[in-house]
Amino acid sequence: MDGSVTPVQETGLAAGPIVVEARNLRKVFTPQDGNPPVVAVEDVSFQIRRGEFTVLLGPSGCGKSTTLYMIGGFEKVSGGELMLHGKPVAGPGPDRGIVFQDFVLFPWRTVLGNIMFGLEMMRRFDRAEIRARAEHYVQHLGLAGFENAYPSTLSGGMKQRIAIARTLATEPEFMLMDEPFAALDAQTRDRLIADLSRIAGEQNTTFVFVTHDVREAIRLADRIIVFSPRPSRVVQSIQVTLPRPRDSYDPRLLEIDRELRSLIGRHAPDDPAS
Amino acid sequence: MSGAASMAGHARGRWRPSRNICIGAASVGTVLLLWQTMSSLGVVPTVLLPGPVTLARQAVVLAGQGGAVPFQLEHDITLTMVRLLGGFACAVALAVPLGVISALWPPAGKLLQPVFAVLMAVPAIAIVPILMLITGIGNATDVTVVIFTAFVPIAVYVHEGVKLVDRRYYWTARSFGTRPVDVFRHILLPGIAVPLIAGLRMGMGYAWRSLIATESLTALSGGLGYSIFQAAQFFDTRTIYLYMVVIALLGFGIEALFRHAERRTAIRWGVIASGGSQ
Ligand SMILES: Nc1ncnc2c1ncn2[C@@H]1O[C@H](COP(=O)(O)OP(=O)(O)O)[C@@H](O)[C@H]1O
Numbered sequence: 287m288d289g290s291v292t293p294v295q296e297t298g299l300a301a302g303p304i305v306v307e308a309r310n311l312r313k314v315f316t317p318q319d320g321n322p323p324v325v326a327v328e329d330v331s332f333q334i335r336r337g338e339f340t341v342l343l344g345p346s347g348c349g350k351s352t353t354l355y356m357i358g359g360f361e362k363v364s365g366g367e368l369m370l371h372g373k374p375v376a377g378p379g380p381d382r383g384i385v386f387q388d389f390v391l392f393p394w395r396t397v398l399g400n401i402m403f404g405l406e407m408m409r410r411f412d413r414a415e416i417r418a419r420a421e422h423y424v425q426h427l428g429l430a431g432f433e434n435a436y437p438s439t440l441s442g443g444m445k446q447r448i449a450i451a452r453t454l455a456t457e458p459e460f461m462l463m464d465e466p467f468a469a470l471d472a473q474t475r476d477r478l479i480a481d482l483s484r485i486a487g488e489q490n491t492t493f494v495f496v497t498h499d500v501r502e503a504i505r506l507a508d509r510i511i512v513f514s515p516r517p518s519r520v521v522q523s524i525q526v527t528l529p530r531p532r533d534s535y536d537p538r539l540l541e542i543d544r545e546l547r548s549l550i551g552r553h554a555p556d557d558p559a560s
Numbered sequence: 561m562s563g564a565a566s567m568a569g570h571a572r573g574r575w576r577p578s579r580n581i582c583i584g585a586a587s588v589g590t591v592l593l594l595w596q597t598m599s600s601l602g603v604v605p606t607v608l609l610p611g612p613v614t615l616a617r618q619a620v621v622l623a624g625q626g627g628a629v630p631f632q633l634e635h636d637i638t639l640t641m642v643r644l645l646g647g648f649a650c651a652v653a654l655a656v657p658l659g660v661i662s663a664l665w666p667p668a669g670k671l672l673q674p675v676f677a678v679l680m681a682v683p684a685i686a687i688v689p690i691l692m693l694i695t696g697i698g699n700a701t702d703v704t705v706v707i708f709t710a711f712v713p714i715a716v717y718v719h720e721g722v723k724l725v726d727r728r729y730y731w732t733a734r735s736f737g738t739r740p741v742d743v744f745r746h747i748l749l750p751g752i753a754v755p756l757i758a759g760l761r762m763g764m765g766y767a768w769r770s771l772i773a774t775e776s777l778t779a780l781s782g783g784l785g786y787s788i789f790q791a792a793q794f795f796d797t798r799t800i801y802l803y804m805v806v807i808a809l810l811g812f813g814i815e816a817l818f819r820h821a822e823r824r825t826a827i828r829w830g831v832i833a834s835g836g837s838q
């Protein structure tokens with residue numbers, strides 16, 4: 287990357303310690319039905335630092351979700367290394383919360399019931415404490431008044447707020463988010479980006495956020511890890527130091543936007559030179 | 561009658577029984593009135609079509625007799641319901657674990673799925689002759705038929721239900737450190753509630769029909785199905801009609817329980833639409 291663009295930097299200045307590191311990470315799905323294996327993640331290397339809002343950016347089908355699910359411990363690693371605090375990821379854990387594009391709320395639980403779920407499963411707090419913590423995130427995500435509604439009665443934006451609150455409520459070290467705003471209309475997405483950006487600033491959490499939307503990535507990220515189309519590799523890892531809250535029409539943001547688009551457009555995994 | 565129910569319905573923002581109950585009562589009332597009129601006017605000979613009033617009298621007669629007449633309504637109801645509920649409980653106890661295991665553990669699935677498929681194709685009444693030879697013409701055959709007929713749909717629906725639970729529910733649960741016993745209770749059970757209730761409803765419907773038919777064939781057993789056929793031997797049409805009404809009412813009551821369970825789950829959760837006629 288050309289060093290002349292000031293808001294984009296190759297290396298972190300006040301970066302925290304590395305908490306997740308992928309080295310030549312690879313994932314191959316072997317279907318049960320005799321179809322040929324699918325290489326979902328070819329050869330991916332990157333680092334995630336504590337407290338950094340990290341965005342995995344790349345075109346559809348390049349293996350972003352699969353990478354995120356491997357960090358979550360939901361999918362097994364097929365090759366290379368994926369280290370969490372210096373140790374290989376071994377299954378899911380309460381340190382890593384997950385948010386999906388299509389919410390995956392529990393339809394049999396009310397809004398408050400969904401948000402209390404993780405706290406109940408931890409078996410660490412009594413009923414009153416669980417309620418109080420859940421209520422806090424109800425307020426925080428703007429869900430007040432809907433506590434006793436069932437998710438099916440609410441809009442997509444509200445559902446995603448519930449899912450985010452459900453995950454935040456247990457205060458995990460990592461928030462893994464898989465295109466959480468991709469299914470929402472532009473206006474709702476805009477508000478949620480702003481709210482998430484605010485929440486991320488208040489929280490100690492390390493966010494790992496998957497998207498194919500360049501603008502969304504720039505508005506949210508401290509660091510953007512750019513994936514190439516399949517076979518997936520990491521093209522570039524860049525830092526975004528624009529002040530928050532970020533405005534989509536900020537000329538500096540548009541500048542990064544243009545640069546990222548040309549980078550992705552080149553489709554040349556190992557050739558970032560201009 | 562329905563004012564309070566209607567308000568409660570509104571307050572909870574769920575179904576509103578008052579209107580449906582009124583319409584239902586009106587249509588049942590109309591049928592009864594037409595029936596009685598036809599009977600009173602002698603459109604059909606009374607012996608072939610006794611009116612509702614006659615049946616009500618007959619009910620009082622049969623219910624009041626402690627064994628003085630050949631038909632003892634209360635006793636028959638008790639016999640049939642005990643068989644139905646006892647057999648159904650056994651079926652549930654067998655079908656739910658087998659359905660879950662066959663869905664979660666591939667070797668069991670490979671073994672059990674063909675069995676379910678074959679059993680699905682066998683009408684209950686086809687196994688009655690051999691059951692009568694093995695277990696006799698009494699209680700055991702009736703109860704076995706209930707277990708057999710209820711088992712199949714419950715096991716199949718549970719199997720399919722478990723397979724359809726989104727694996728990301730499990731992921732989400734595990735990302736909160738959920739223990740296996742809690743995954744079972746808080747993810748799997750509610751996750752299959754809708755197909756489970758559908759399977760229970762279907763199993764109960766099959767079992768109910770098969771039980772009445774089987775009772776008529778098992779001469780030592782008694783019960784509603786036995787007595788209604790006995791009444792036919794005596795050309796006792798009043799008793800036949802009375803038992804028909806009782807069987808219909810019991811069937812309706814059982815259905816109502818399942819509809820209630822559906823309202824408490826699928827419809828409240830918005831997983832399936834409520835439909836107009838609930
Ligand atoms: N469970 C799976 N089985 C087989 N192929 C899969 C599976 N999950 C993902 N893939 C394939 O792997 C590739 C990468 O998928 P994914 O990680 O979802 O990409 P992205 O999230 O970047 O759109 C796609 O070609 C997809 O079809």
Ligand SMILES: [Mg+2]
Pocket residue numbers: 347350351352464465
């Ligand atoms: Mg994806």
